[in-house]
Amino acid sequence: MKSVLITGANRSIGLEITKQLSKKGLFVYLGSRDLEKGNAVAKELNENGFQNIKAIEIDSTKPETILEAKNIIESEQGRLDILINNAGISGAFPQAIPDAPISAIQEVFDTNFFGVISVTQTFLELLKKSDSPRISNITSGLGSLTLHSDPNWKYYNFKATSYLTSKAALNAFTIVLAFELKDLNFKVNAIDPGYTATDFNHHNGPGTVESAASFIIKHTLTDENAPTGKFFSNDIEDGTEVSPW
Template sequence: MKTVLITGANKSIGFETARQLLKQGYYVYLGSRDLKKGEQAVAQLHSEGLTNVESLIIDVNRPESILTARKALGEKIKVLDVLVNNAGISGGFPQTAADAPVSTFREVFETNLFGVIETTQAFLDLLKQSPEPRIVNVTSGLGSLTLHNDPDWKYYHVKGAAYTASKAALNAYSIVLAYELRDTAFKVNVVDPGYTATDFNHHSGTGTVEDAAGRIVKAATLGAEGPTSQFFSDDNAPETGISPW
């Protein structure tokens, strides 16, 4: 049975991703920074008959929490097949480049970039033991520099200086990681779940968590012939599913 760790998985898209992967036969470690919320999420899945899941406390903003989570998981398994870096924050909108406090940039980058890097590095050894390791970094269409410079893009006026910069940086990190692992069985990709109605955007999004999670699951379950170093986005590129960086 393949194993997967999903960060920020106690609610919304992360929770639905856990549900869908469970239905595909994966054993899920449901990452949550809050013990109670993580256990409540696991209990909900158990009530649905999805029992191959357990909570793992991991706060990607705290290096010591990441290392503790790595140690705890290492005592349970020797192989991790999939890592889904889903935890993320917006930092609140509006965020102007001219006026947003530097503290906002630091806060957003701490979760959306540095947390991903530290989590990935901490669990990379377990992933290397898998015959088909997959890393999925959950990004945003707002992380595309190409589209942000296109006045005809439907989200052209939605900038969010800190959030946009953090996701663009995450994309860049993912490209470098994929390059470094290019001669291995790893598939490293970023996925834009789309403008989804969640607490993240006060439920202003137009997409469903089911569709959003489905996009993540698709990247998490890529076969040996699947692509690596891609920016998947059905929202930005409905015809090809591949967004420009």
């Protein structure tokens, strides 16, 4: 049975990914910053017929929780097949450059960028023990520099100093990571679930968590011929699903 760790999985898209992967027969570690909340969610899922789900405490800004999560998974599974770096924050708004405190920008980067690097570095040892390791970094179309430079793009007027730049940095990290692992059996991709109605955006997005989770899983549970180092988006309208960086 393949194992997967999903950070930020106790609600919204992360929770829906957990449900769908459980149904597909994977053992899911439901990552949550608050273990009590994570256990409550896992208990409810188990009571509703979802199997092979275990809550695990992991906060990408707290290295000690990342290492403890790694030790638990190593002792129980011996390896990790899939890492989905889903945890992220938007930061406080507005985020106009003249008004955005450096501390607020750093807080967003700590979770969306540095936290992802920390989690990934810690779990690489276990991922390398898998026959087909996968790393999916959950990003946003708002991290596309190409799209944000196009005045005709539908979200062109939404500029956010902290969130946009943190996701652009995450995308760049994905390119570097995919390159460094290209000679192994890894598939490393950035995946944008699209503008989805969640707690994250006060349920303003047009997309559903079901569609978002399905899209992420589609580009995570891939075969050996699948691409690596790509940026897939559920908002691309030409049908290619490949977003410009």
